[in-house]
Each structure stands twice: as C-alpha cells, then as structure tokens.
Amino acid sequence: MPTYNFSAGPAVMPQPVVAQIQAELPSFHDSQMSIMEISHRSALFDQVINEAEQDLRDLMQIPDNYRVLFFQGGGTLQFTAAPLNLATKHHHIGLLDSGHWASRAADEAQRVNTTVDILGSGAANHFTALPYPEQPVDQQLDYVHLTTNNTIEGTMYTKLPETGRVPLVADMSSNFLGQPYNVRDFGMIFAGAQKNLGPAGLTIVIVRDDLLGHATNLPSMLDYQLFADKRSMFNTPPVFAIYAAGLVLKWLKAQGGLKAIANRNQQKAGLLYDFLDQSKLFTNPVKPADRSTMNVPFVTGDAAVDQAVIAGATEHGLLNLKGHRLVGGMRASLYNAMPQAGVQALVDYLENFEQHNKGVH
Ligand SMILES: *Cc1c(COP(=O)(O)O)cnc(C)c1O
Numbered sequence: 001m002p003t004y005n006f007s008a009g010p011a012v013m014p015q016p017v018v019a020q021i022q023a024e025l026p027s028f029h030d031s032q033m034s035i036m037e038i039s040h041r042s043a044l045f046d047q048v049i050n051e052a053e054q055d056l057r058d059l060m061q062i063p064d065n066y067r068v069l070f071f072q073g074g075g076t077l078q079f080t081a082a083p084l085n086l087a088t089k090h091h092h093i094g095l096l097d098s099g100h101w102a103s104r105a106a107d108e109a110q111r112v113n114t115t116v117d118i119l120g121s122g123a124a125n126h127f128t129a130l131p132y133p134e135q136p137v138d139q140q141l142d143y144v145h146l147t148t149n150n151t152i153e154g155t156m157y158t159k160l161p162e163t164g165r166v167p168l169v170a171d172m173s174s175n176f177l178g179q180p181y182n183v184r185d186f187g188m189i190f191a192g193a194q195k196n197l198g199p200a201g202l203t204i205v206i207v208r209d210d211l212l213g214h215a216t217n218l219p220s221m222l223d224y225q226l227f228a229d230k231r232s233m234f235n236t237p238p239v240f241a242i243y244a245a246g247l248v249l250k251w252l253k254a255q256g257g258l259k260a261i262a263n264r265n266q267q268k269a270g271l272l273y274d275f276l277d278q279s280k281l282f283t284n285p286v287k288p289a290d291r292s293t294m295n296v297p298f299v300t301g302d303a304a305v306d307q308a309v310i311a312g313a314t315e316h317g318l319l320n321l322k323g324h325r326l327v328g329g330m331r332a333s334l335y336n337a338m339p340q341a342g343v344q345a346l347v348d349y350l351e352n353f354e355q356h357n358k359g360v361h
Contacts, residue, residue, distance in 0.1 A: 004342030006332045007320035008151055008295060009174070009195040014337040017247045035243045040236050048239075049232070052246035059249060059258055062183050062206060069205040069224060070232035070242055075101070075173040075192035077222075078203060079108035082169050082188065085207075085224045087114045087142035088214040093169075094144040096131050096161060097121035099153040100326060101171060105145050119144065119161075127153040129287040132161050143167045143187055149175030149294050151195070152324045154284065154331070156292035160185055167211060175294045176204065177252060178336060179262035187211050196294070196335045198245035201238040252336065261336050262293075268334050268343045269293040275347045281305075281354045299329035306330060309353055316349050318342075 005012040028035045029044055038044050053068045062068065071077065082105075087093050092115040095106050099122065106116045117138070120131030127150065137144060144163045149156045151174040158179075160168065167187025176191035183189065188207040194200035205224065212225045220226055226234055255261050273291060276284045276298050284291070284298045300306050306329050313321050323329040332346060 001317045002341070002345070003317035003319055004338065004345060005319045006334070006338070006342075006346070008324070008331060008333045009192075010200050011195055011333055011335050012337045013198065013244070014248060014251045017244070017251050017337075020247055021244060036240050038239070040233060040239050045239060045243075048243050048246055049237070052242055052249060055246065055249035055253060056204070059177065059252055060180075060183055060206070065209045066183060066206050067209065067212070067224075067228040069207065069227045070237050071190075071203040071205055071227065072201060072238055073221075074200070074203055075171060075190065076104070076108070078171070078190040078205065079105040080112055081205075081222045081224070082143075082145070082190070083109040083112050083114040084218055084222055085215050086167070086169065086188065086211050089142055090140055091115060092117070092141055094119045094133070094137060094141045094163075094166070096133070096144070096146055097123060098131055098147050098155060098157075099127040099150040100324075101151065101173070102145070102147045105147070105171060109145070114142075116145075117141070122153075122155075126285070127155065128285045128290075130155050130157055130290045133163070137161075137163045137166055139164055139166060141166045143169045145169050145171070147171045148181070149173075149178070149292050151295050151333075152297070152327060152331075154286050154292045154295045154297040155290045156294065167208070174333075175292070177258060177261070178265055178294050180258040193241060193245050195333075198248050199241045202241035202245055204245075248337075255336075264340065265293040265334065265336065268338065268340050269296060271340070271343050271347055272296050272332060272334070275350060279350070279354060281357065282350060294335055295331060295333050297323055297327060297329060297331045299323075303328060305357070308357075309350070312353060313346070313349055316345070318346050318349055321346075 025034050094117045097118045109116050119133040122131045148170050169188045170186050172191040174195040176196050190205045193202040276282050282298050310322050321330045323331040
C-alpha cells in the first residue's frame with residue numbers, strides 16, 4: 001500500500017530527491033565523505049550553495065538587485081530579523097492580521113520595540129476570508145507584513161494588497177515556490193524550508209538591495225547586510241539542509257518550473273475542494289476565492305467523527321491529517337511534492353468514509 005504524508009511541516013519531499021540523498025550520502029561527489037562531513041569552506045560546498053542560489057534565482061526570476069540569504073532560526077526568527085533590519089526609520093510597520101502566523105509576527109515585532117498597526121483583520125470572520133487594508137496605507141510605515149499563505153487557516157493571497165511606496169514583507173513559509181509571484185512586488189520575502197522546499201534548519205531570505213544597510217549594531221546572526229556581504233557564510237551554514245533544498249530546486253526545474261507546478265497544485269487542490277463542496281459530511285469553511293492550494297483544513301463538525309476519520313485514514317496510509325491543535329478537525333497539506341495520486345487516494349477514502357457513515361449527521 002502506498003503511503004502519503006499530508007503533514008503541514010516538516011513535510012513530504014520529492015521521492016526522487018530522497019532517493020538521491022540516500023544514494024550519495026556515503027560519498028558526496030566521490031569525496032569519500034558525506035555531505036554532512038565536508039567543510040562549508042570547501043570547493044564542493046561552494047558549488048552546492050552557488051547552484052542552489054542560481055536555481056532559485058532562475059525559478060523565481062529574482063532580479064539582480066535582490067540578495068538571496070540562507071539563514072537558520074526558521075520563519076520565526078525572521079519575525080524578529082525583519083523589523084530589526086527593515087523598520088529602521090520609524091520603527092513602525094503595518095500588518096494584515098490573516099491568522100496565527102501573522103499575529104505571531106506582530107508579537108515578535110513588538111518585542112523589538114516596533115509599533116504594529118493592524119491594517120485589516122480576518123478575526124471577525126474567523127480567518128475564513130483574507131483581510132486587505134481598510135484604508136489607504138500610511139506612507140510613513142517602514143513596511144507592511146503579509147503572510148501569503150496561512151498554513152493553519154487555509155487561506156492564500158493571490159491578489160496582493162496595495163501599499164503604495166511602502167515595501168511588502170512576505171512570509172511565504174508555506175507556499176514558497178508553490179506558484180509564481182513577481183519578486184518585484186516585494187521588498188523582502190522569507191520562507192522556512194521545511195514546508196515546501198526541504199528539511200528544517202534552513203530559511204530563505206530574499207531582500208531588495210536598497211533596504212539593506214540601514215540598521216546599526218545588530219547582533220551578527222540577525223544582520224542581513226552582514227549575511228549578504230559574507231554570502232551567508234559568516235558562520236557555519238546548515239550545510240545538509242542547503243544541499244537537500246538544492247536538490248529540490250533541481251527537481252522543481254525538471255518539473256517545468258513554477259507555472260507548471262502551480263497548475264498541478266491547482267488541480268490537486270481542486271480535486272479535494274470539489275469533493276468537500278459536494279459532501280454532506282465534510283466542509284471547508286474558507287471563502288472560495290481565498291482558498292489555499294497548499295493547506296486544506298476541513299471538519300465534520302463532530303470531534304469524535306473527526307477522530308475516526310483520522311484514525312481510519314492512517315490505516316489507509318494517509319498520514320498526518322490531524323488538524324492544527326488550535327483549530328482541530330483535519331488538514332491536508334498538498335505541497336509541491338504531494339503527487340496527484342495522493343490527493344485522489346484521500347478523496348476516495350473520504351468518499352468511502354462518508355458512504356459508510358451516512359447516519360452520523
Ligand atoms: C511554519 C510557519 C512559520 C514558522 O516556521 P518555523 O520555521 O517553525 O519558525 C511561520 N510562518 C508560516 C506561514 C508558517 O507556516
């Protein structure tokens with residue numbers, strides 16, 4: 001029986017990439033050492049990190065005036081690093097309150113003495129629709145923080161908010177490389193790798209040149225300018241995670257790039273949403289236009305039935321469907337590496353469950 005991993009993160013990686021890691025683990029490029037054992041200052045690793053950056057630049061069409069930085073500390077550290085590096089003029093940012101990760105970002109910005117204006121909030125509709133600025137954005141703000149994909153709530157921005165001259169800073173942790181965005185629409189993009197790119201331990205930061213160099217006396221490990229100057233090797237970078245992410249980037253290129261993967265992601269998500277929308281047992285609460293292609297939460301409305309759904313799914317090889325502890329129910333994460341066959345298997349299982357549990361609602 002094939003198994004499919006619907007975890008929200010760390011999450012499924014492309015099977016050929018895992019196989020390649022396994023095959024070349026004992027001796028990386030005939031070095032008789034594994035990738036975990038070579039120096040980050042070696043020519044071997046230089047090639048790994050340079051190719052990873054170039055492949056990322058190719059895939060996202062990153063303009064030359066943007067730097068690509070390889071950080072540790074997860075998406076969460078960027079909630080601190082972004083205000084420290086970019087909110088230097090007025091220590092004042094705007095934020096769209098689209099759910100859990102957006103409010104975590106607001107908390108962390110406030111901890112480093114940044115004032116956070118909530119420009120719009122989805123709280124009133126329980127985050128089932130995306131907030132946009134309720135008024136024209138104050139042009140004195142240092143930037144506006146946006147969570148492009150809300151991993152827990154299952155919403156995703158395809159239409160970006162208007163912010164005028166104020167740069168958008170995007171937390172793309174859970175839909176990074178899931179569809180094309182125009183990098184020029186952002187002052188900065190960041191993403192923890194373990195959702196849609198590779199193993200945990202790596203965070204990508206893409207930042208426009210002119211936003212760098214305005215902060216003084218930052219801790220070195222939080223300093224974008226320093227990381228840019230040192231090409232992300234101020235200290236030891238997460239060598240293995242960069243290597244694995246690099247393989248995923250090559251796999252993505254071989255899939256046809258971001259337009260091709262976005263089409264597939266739409267089809268995969270469409271399969272599941274179409275099923276949920278006609279189901280009499282399962283529902284997804286999100287406004288159709290705002291639905292995520294990456295994370296699909298759904299419920300039966302009865303916690304005991306939800307539990308039975310999850311237990312049965314596990315027996316059928318459909319793993320990690322338990323919803324986030326904050327919202328309960330189920331959540332299927334359909335990242336790039338989830339094959340269509342996995343989504344079909346999930347829909348078949350849910351259909352079958354519903355048929356055999358007609359009496360429950
Ligand atoms: C998972 C996630 C984070 C936090 O990531 P860590 O790498 O665990 O710090 C932040 N933002 C979004 C949108 C996420 O999905």
